Amino acid sequence: MAEILKSPCIILRSMRWQESSKIVTVYAREWGKTGLIAKGAFRPKSPFAGKLESLNLAEVIISHKDTRQLQILTDIRILHSFNHLRLQADALAYGLAILEVLDQTLEEHQADTVFFDFSAFMLQSLERTKRPEVVFWYFILKLSSFLGFRPQLQSCHSCQATSSTGKATFNLANGSVFCAACSSNSVGGVQISNTEWQFLKHLQTFPHKKIAQFPDSFESSHHYTTLLLDYLNLHLEKQLNLRSLELL
Numbered sequence: 557m558a559e560i561l562k563s564p565c566i567i568l569r570s571m572r573w574q575e576s577s578k579i580v581t582v583y584a585r586e587w588g589k590t591g592l593i594a595k596g597a598f599r600p601k602s603p604f605a606g607k608l609e610s611l612n613l614a615e616v617i618i619s620h621k622d623t624r625q626l627q628i629l630t631d632i633r634i635l636h637s638f639n640h641l642r643l644q645a646d647a648l649a650y651g652l653a654i655l656e657v658l659d660q661t662l663e664e665h666q667a668d669t670v671f672f673d674f675s676a677f678m679l680q681s682l683e684r685t686k687r688p689e690v691v692f693w694y695f696i697l698k699l700s701s702f703l704g705f706r707p708q709l710q711s712c713h714s715c716q717a718t719s720s721t722g723k724a725t726f727n728l729a730n731g732s733v734f735c736a737a738c739s740s741n742s743v744g745g746v747q748i749s750n751t752e753w754q755f756l757k758h759l760q761t762f763p764h765k766k767i768a769q770f771p772d773s774f775e776s777s778h779h780y781t782t783l784l785l786d787y788l789n790l791h792l793e794k795q796l797n798l799r800s801l802e803l804l
């Protein structure tokens with residue numbers, strides 16, 4: 557027997573299936589990442605027309621059977637379509653990158669309502685911020701915590717100092733920071749300036765509801781994208797392929 561289920565979801569991606577249908581990958585609040593079939597989505601009068609765009613936040617109704625690999629989409633209602641975000645090239649690239657990260661890190665059917673709400677809020681924060689890159693870095697930091705490898709950024713791993721005179725070392729393998737005086741205690745790691753360390757500390761404890769208003773007092777540096785993705789990749793033991801960031 558098929559069960560009728562309803563959930564808010566983020567549309568991650570979709571592809572054509574046979575002549576007129578689509579396979580849509582969604583991240584659903586109630587049941588996690590799932591593949592859905594939208595039958596007849598390409599027919600002119602389809603109730604799905606225009607609603608299956610990546611990024612869309614929508615409430616979906618599905619016909620669910622445990623024995624099926626893909627579930628059947630029966631109805632969809634748009635909750636938020638991100639029209640404003642789609643007009644801003646940089647913010648859009650970071651939004652699509654968040655979708656790629658979700659798609660490539662979440663296991664199928666792994667539901668977590670708190671993390672879903674956080675992810676949807678990050679996408680909405682991208683629409684309101686002047687610094688979309690900060691929202692993306694914040695998302696990667698919080699995702700690392702959610703996946704169980706929160707970096708220990710708040711003080712030096714050896715002496716508990718909270719700042720460094722000279723370059724600090726971020727040890728990606730164990731997720732800890734060593735101040736310049738203690739750097740020799742770190743086996744390997746990436747050198748970061750004290751300013752970069754202070755930025756990451758501040759970012760990690762910043763309230764997520766206000767991330768769109770993150771202060772301008774810290775300079776942006778694309779170094780953070782590489783640093784945080786290297787950290788995530790190392791702990792995931794795979795290489796995320798984020799093609800959206802190549803648009804920047």
Ligand SMILES: [Zn+2]
Nearest residue numbers: 712715735738
């Ligand atoms: Zn130290």
